[in-house]
Amino acid sequence: MRQFQVHLGDALRTAPNVTVLFNAHLVSVETSADRGHVRRLLCASLCEGDHLRRFPVEAGCYVLAMGGIETVRVLKLSGDLGNNRGDHLGRGFMVHPLLTTAAEAHFAAPVPLEVRSFFRDQQVRLRPGTGREEPFVHDSAPLVSPALMAKYHVFNAWGVLVPTAAAMAEERMGNFRAILRFDPAGDRAEINLNWEQVPNEESRISLDPSHVDPVFGQPVVRADWRLSEEDKRTAVRALDLVRDHLEKNGSTRFRILTDLSGGAAHWTFGKADTAIATGDHHMGALRMSASPDDGIVDPDCRFHAIDNLYAVGSAVFPTSGYANPTLTIVALALRLADRLRRGAGAAPPGHSS
Ligand SMILES: Cc1cc2nc3c(=O)[nH]c(=O)nc-3n(C[C@H](O)[C@H](O)[C@H](O)COP(=O)(O)OP(=O)(O)OC[C@H]3O[C@@H](n4cnc5c(N)ncnc54)[C@H](O)[C@@H]3O)c2cc1C
Secondary structure: OHHHHHHHHHHHHHOOOOOOOOOOEEEEEEEOOOOOOEEEEEEEEEEHHHEEEEEEEOOOOEEEOOHHHHHHHHHHHOOOOOOHHHOOOOEOOEEEEEEEEEEEEEEOOOOOHHHHOHHHHHOOEEEEEEEOOEEEEEEOOOOOOHHHHOOOOOOOOOEEEOOOHHHHHHHOOOOEEEEEEEOOOOOEEEEEEEEOOOOOOOOEEEEEEEEEOOOOOOEEEEEEOOOOHHHHHHHHHHHHHHHHHHHHOOEEEEEEOOOOOOOHHHOOEOOOOOOEEEEEEEEOOOOEOOOOOOOOEOOOOEEOOOOOEEEOOHHHOOOOOOOOOHHHHHHHHHHHHHHHHOOOOOOOOOOOO
């Protein structure tokens, strides 16, 4: 948000058709009686003395961009909006499962620096720029000098292994990324495994009526994140493939450090790096689908059943891959912005706004 303000502050202030409201919390979405059209948004601001000021916001079309979970919550608070006849709203919630330290590999000789740094050298990085006009600069040049590393905001200094499409099809497994974090000596690496969760209707976002937030008095979210046997199988097979690959490339010892016994329900969630964790990427629960029978938004991010409501964010992802989601979110947002600029978001005849 800060960068957004720095870059676009002047343009937003002077734009005749833009009003920016700070400290405006969306409380619910109000639709027409047939629920096919958004009439207005009901918002609230926390003012001095903890006074709550409520106000409506009206527009021709509306884009909800409140992150991977909150958008679903507000739709549920607004009466399960979005063609929820099929009970899809909130279902298919996904997070990238993560084993920070899944295994370790030892090598007879130090792995060459170029191999260890391969992933890092292929990345496009964001480097601080020189002035206010240019706070960050893209940089894709190889980076091998440790002295330069500290200057970069985003980098991965480890080798990485991902499966080929053929391996995934043959193994019938999800996609994964194994990052090798080498010791300084280069002869031992810890394996960080991050993978694709299979879409699962039982993994879901719902409301928790027994807990309300203290400011707006609305039920908070209950996130019931569920992994399946297929998800566990992907992790097990991914580590097998990584072991095979490393043993063919100089690894003399490979040791699994996490507990992969039992089914998905037996997975250990704990504080240890070897236990399973979530990868900070909330996706799904507002699934994009070609048909209204299969999801909530259409391929243009518009709600199937509401003619002037859109959602942008990872909640619309029907599948999750293993990779960080934000670039895809930005791509979807830019595509939707183009569409709306061309006028596709205008309310069709017969509806008032
Ligand atoms: C620790 C961490 C590390 C991450 N690292 C990466 C990474 O390296 N690469 C990557 O691609 N992704 C990463 N992610 C994921 C990334 O942050 C998200 O994918 C991204 O922020 C989603 O963008 P968004 O605009 O959809 O939602 P958000 O960034 O969550 O923005 C939603 C906004 O809506 C506002 N909001 C929420 N509810 C309301 C309401 N009711 N009314 C008004 N406003 C509301 C929120 O205050 C927020 O400003 C990381 C996430 C975490 C937590």
